[in-house]
Amino acid sequence: MGAGMAQLEGYYFSAALSCTFLVSCLLFSAFSRALREPYMDEIFHLPQAQRYCEGHFSLSQWDPKITTLPGLYLLSVGVVKPATWIFGWSEHVVCSIGMLRFVNLLFSVGNFYLLYLLFRKVQPRHKAASSIQRILSTLTLAVFPTLYFFNFLYYTEAGSLFFTLFSYLMCLYGNHKTSALLGFCGFMFRQTNIIWAVFCAGNVVAQKLTEAWKTELQKKKEERLPPVKGPFSEFRKILQFLLAYSMSWKNLSMLFLLTWPYLLLAFMFCVFVIVNGGIVIGDRSSHEACLHFPQLFYFFSFTLFFSFPHLLSPSKVKTFLRLVWKRRIHFFVITLVSVFLVWKFTYVHQYLLADNRHYTFYVWKRVFQRYEIVRYLLVPVYIFAGWSIADSLKSKSIFWNLMFFVCLFSVTVPQKLLEFRYFILPYVIYRLNIPLPPTSKLLCELGCYAIVNFLTFYIFLNKTFQWSDSQDIQRFMW
Numbered sequence: 001m002g003a004g005m006a007q008l009e010g011y012y013f014s015a016a017l018s019c020t021f022l023v024s025c026l027l028f029s030a031f032s033r034a035l036r037e038p039y040m041d042e043i044f045h046l047p048q049a050q051r052y053c054e055g056h057f058s059l060s061q062w063d064p065k066i067t068t069l070p071g072l073y074l075l076s077v078g079v080v081k082p083a084t085w086i087f088g089w090s091e092h093v094v095c096s097i098g099m100l101r102f103v104n105l106l107f108s109v110g111n112f113y114l115l116y117l118l119f120r121k122v123q124p125r126h127k128a129a130s131s132i133q134r135i136l137s138t139l140t141l142a143v144f145p146t147l148y149f150f151n152f153l154y155y156t157e158a159g160s161l162f163f164t165l166f167s168y169l170m171c172l173y174g175n176h177k178t179s180a181l182l183g184f185c186g187f188m189f190r191q192t193n194i195i196w197a198v199f200c201a202g203n204v205v206a207q208k209l210t211e212a213w214k215t216e217l218q219k220k221k222e223e224r225l226p227p228v229k230g231p232f233s234e235f236r237k238i239l240q241f242l243l244a245y246s247m248s249w250k251n252l253s254m255l256f257l258l259t260w261p262y263l264l265l266a267f268m269f270c271v272f273v274i275v276n277g278g279i280v281i282g283d284r285s286s287h288e289a290c291l292h293f294p295q296l297f298y299f300f301s302f303t304l305f306f307s308f309p310h311l312l313s314p315s316k317v318k319t320f321l322r323l324v325w326k327r328r329i330h331f332f333v334i335t336l337v338s339v340f341l342v343w344k345f346t347y348v349h350q351y352l353l354a355d356n357r358h359y360t361f362y363v364w365k366r367v368f369q370r371y372e373i374v375r376y377l378l379v380p381v382y383i384f385a386g387w388s389i390a391d392s393l394k395s396k397s398i399f400w401n402l403m404f405f406v407c408l409f410s411v412t413v414p415q416k417l418l419e420f421r422y423f424i425l426p427y428v429i430y431r432l433n434i435p436l437p438p439t440s441k442l443l444c445e446l447g448c449y450a451i452v453n454f455l456t457f458y459i460f461l462n463k464t465f466q467w468s469d470s471q472d473i474q475r476f477m478w
Contacts, residue, residue: 049076066281
């Protein structure tokens with residue numbers, strides 16, 4: 001029976017992947033017909049990849065406007081160049097815009113498979129309905145609107161996600177050298193992916209801390225020690241445990257032996273930052289790091305919007321309101337701090353105000369800029385979203401949660417520009433780790449994603465416009 005169920009799940013998975021790839025190919029064809037020339041950031045990425053494709057790898061051929069490392073271009077050349085020798089195609093065809101964009105479509109297939117493997121590894125498999133839930137979850141995340149859109153353009157998103165997910169998968173299987181190597185590949189696509197290599201190391205540390213914490217709790221239970229009471233008693237106990245754990249040379253040496261590949265990668269990153277004079281290469285003027293705390297609130301809202309079947313329900317709202325009333329002093333302090341962070345640390349990037357091709361431009365202009373009070377009125381929504389996200393991760397250990405939120409903070413807060421694609425990776429990592437939702441909620445989520453994707457693609461391909469000082473066709477996008 002078990003073998004039969006596994007075989008059936010394999011059929012379902014193959015059908016889901018094949019149908020998704022077929023739809024993606026049809027959309028890719030529509031994109032290719034509509035976009036004959038590079039669009040948006042492609043005006044930097046495509047010519048650089050074509051120079052690499054022609055064998056021009058010198059630094060003098062590098063476009064200074066590009067801010068990421070050349071991982072996308074190097075891998076693209078490795079994928080498309082063999083077609084010259086295998087099929088006898090000319091370099092003009094092999095290095096064409098369509099062929100280079102198709103590399104991301106191949107990455108999307110890899111991402112689909114990796115998401116499925118991660119769901120199999122992360123989620124428990126003792127439930128009878130888990131097979132269909134895993135496949136539906138995989139399909140839903142594979143067509144996650146902000147991610148799915150960039151599969152059809154020559155951007156770094158698909159490749160960045162591929163190597164980060166692959167690294168995470170190898171980490172979960174205990175192959176940490178391979179995980180760190182794949183983390184390096186992810187770093188070559190986007191420098192901030194170093195945070196997710198640290199996340200993999202933190203995953204290992206969190207696992208060991210959880211094991212030691214359970215042993216500690218069992219020991220105290222057997223000794224029948226009186227429980228420590230007080231508003232921050234749990235926090236104090238965990239802090240005392242962490243201090244005691246970190247004072248043990250045996251514990252530290254064990255963690256070092258487990259995580260040294262990631263530590264080596266982190267050391268290489270530090271050397272890169274010192275030599276390069278910063279994280280960003282090329283044009284740094286528009287990518288300066290800052291303490292943009294509201295970015296965390298924007299991510300919470302983004303996650304609440306796209307995961308509303310799992311995070312938003314009347315029962316959840318009632319539970320939250322009861323908790324607020326029960327701990328009203330705590331929530332009052334959190335609200336005051338959040339209002340202060342919005343007041344003092346809201347930054348508006350010049351790109352956000354200048355580029356009317358992005359949805360964020362209209363969100364900011366028509367809501368936040370027109371009614372400044374909205375920034376503060378939304379604070380309760382931010383707090384609810386943050387609580388709901390944390391509540392959905394309560395099946396994970398306290399140490400895993402601590403590690404995840406530190407990484408989330410590190411990858412979002414330093415970004416001055418509000419752009420939804422920066423939220424893709426933390427959202428996918430989050431969504432992978434919540435318990436498998438019921439099939440009805442997954443179908444609701446998938447249906448909503450399908451509607452959003454349809455509207456996004458329809459608007460991008462059909463609702464074009466022009467700027468008064470340019471003859472180029474402009475399109476709306478994420």
